Amino acid sequence: MERVQVLSLCLSVALIVFVLHLIRRRALREQYALLWLFFGLVMLVLSIKTSWLEWMAEAVNVFYAPSLLFLVGIVLCFLLILHLTVVVSKLTERIIVLTQEIGLIRNELEKHGQEKNG
Amino acid sequence: MSYDTLKVCIIIPAYNEEKSIAQVISRIFRLHPEFTVVVIDDGSSDGTAAAAKAAGADVITLPQNLGIGGAVQTGYLYCARKGFDVAVQVDADGQHKPEELDKIINPIREGQADMVLGSRWVENTGYRSSRSRRAGMLILASLVSFFTRRHVTDPTSGFRAVGRKGIQLFAEDYSTDYPEVDSLVSLNSHGLRIIEVAVEMDQRQAGSSSISSVKSIYYMIKVTLSIMIRSVR
Structure with missing residues (x-):
């Protein structure tokens, strides 16, 4: 695992944890909570599976x-x-x-x- | 319906106008004791509400400042719920003369129009203003004339009367940012008849226009956009 991958992994986990914390404190309405959790999960998945991102980039001709x-x-x-x-x-x-x-x-x-x- | 049975309400939006408001109200009552005067105190920090109450007006105090559009619409809501036949908007600063009220109310009483605009420019009246201000008004006037396909000379005039249909429409939907110009386009698109009559206006007694010269360009762009959106809606 590369260093940058570890960093992005940590960041996306931190985001998810923070959003969960906000939901628990009722500081965030459910509709936005879902949105942010979705963002966090997408980031998490992409940092684990970098090959997916590369595959997508190739599909749209991004070098x-x-x-x-x-x-x-x-x-x-x-x-x-x-x-x-x-x-x-x-x-x-x-x-x-x-x-x-x-x-x-x-x-x-x-x-x-x-x-x-x- | 005869003249006397029509219920007329004067709407005066006021924001920190304690110096001029009492005089405006008492001048109206002296000429038209049968009218109802409602003052919308738009979150003033001075004695506007008390002064208006002492002068005999019905006062609606808003808990926070909404700006001219939101305040005026409160007046139209009041008129719609109390079943008034005619609503007349008058400025609190004393530039609209109560002597001219009949001129803008009569076309509605006689069923000639749904809205009457008191205009400073239709004929040569006593009103003078700076060149840049006049240029701005001219641009707005031609814009409104273009979009409503009617000849309008003074779309920014806050001295106006509407009948029942207009009251209903304004109670439901009234632009909060630039109500004077916008409301004309909105009424016109609903098929209401708008006419202009010449009125004399005084220079304002106290306070300044809600449109300062610095903001006027921004104002013009916003109004233009808003008119265009309204006319395609």
Whole structure:
């Protein structure tokens, strides 16, 4: 086993352990936990079975196998970021609706209180 | 329906406008005591809510600042739920004159339009502004005119009245970032009739425009994009 293989093995195991830790502390929602676990497993498998990566690189005519890894990694990062901005937009929308409702309900409550007192 | 039975609500979005808000409200009530005035206090840190309440307005205090679009939409939600027939948006800084209210409400009362825009440019009115500001408005106006296929001269005007259909639409969907321009395109794409009438405006009494000159280019790009997205949706 090469040194770099040991390093990547350690890193992917660390990622998986950390994600499991976050799940246990309920710091991560299940949908994202699954995603990260999937990432971790893919990394683990690729660092054990380097021949798979080389086979894939050959299939798409990439001469230097690790650069395929970079490409896939960057594409996945982009997709994840895009997904997160969609989530943030949705959350913003929900916060706006909630803020408006709180304002309207508070307004009703105040009127109700005034009627009772006066 | 006769004139008097139409329920009219004035929506005033306000963010830290304690200096001018009371006067705006009392000027409206002096001319139109039958109107309802609702002030949306958009998370102000000063005495805006108290000043508005003292002047006789119904006040909705938002627990945090939403920005102009979110605040105004709260007003439309209020109008939709209370069953108002006409909603009029008026700025809290005093640049919209209550004397001009009838001008923008009447076309709705008479069923000529679903939305009336109080415009500074239709005829020569007393309003003056800087050259760059006018250029920006001209670009926006031609954009909106192009996408709505109607002649619109002052799409950024915050002085506007809508009928029941418009209230309903705005309550459901209202752009939060650049509501003035965007909402025109949205109403138009739903087939509502928009007209413009000339109104006189004062220079603002206090506060400054929500669009500063530094941000205006960014604003223009965002609005353009937003209009384009809306018109293909």
